[in-house]
Amino acid sequence: MLVGDPDSGExxxxxxxxxxxxxxxxxxxxxxxxxxxxxxxxxxxxxxxFPDQQxxxxxxxxxxxx
Numbered sequence: 001m002l003v004g005d006p007d008s009g010e011x012x013x014x015x016x017x018x019x020x021x022x023x024x025x026x027x028x029x030x031x032x033x034x035x036x037x038x039x040x041x042x043x044x045x046x047x048x049x050f051p052d053q054q055x056x057x058x059x060x061x062x063x064x065x066x
Contacts, residue, residue: 018050
């Protein structure tokens with residue numbers, strides 16, 4: 001998954017999924033502080049080290065730390 005900086009135009013890698021997967025269903029919370037992404041079909045072709053061949057969801061957040 002790539003992300004683009006609208007100010008600089010720079011494209012950077014943000015996330016890489018396991019082999020043979022599809023990263024999909026990308027959405028944000030209304031305040032844009034939390035990102036949800038789904039990992040579909042990991043390991044279906046037998047070439048992935050993903051611990052389970054079932055789909056999963058990842059959550060990436062911008063949380064304040066005390």
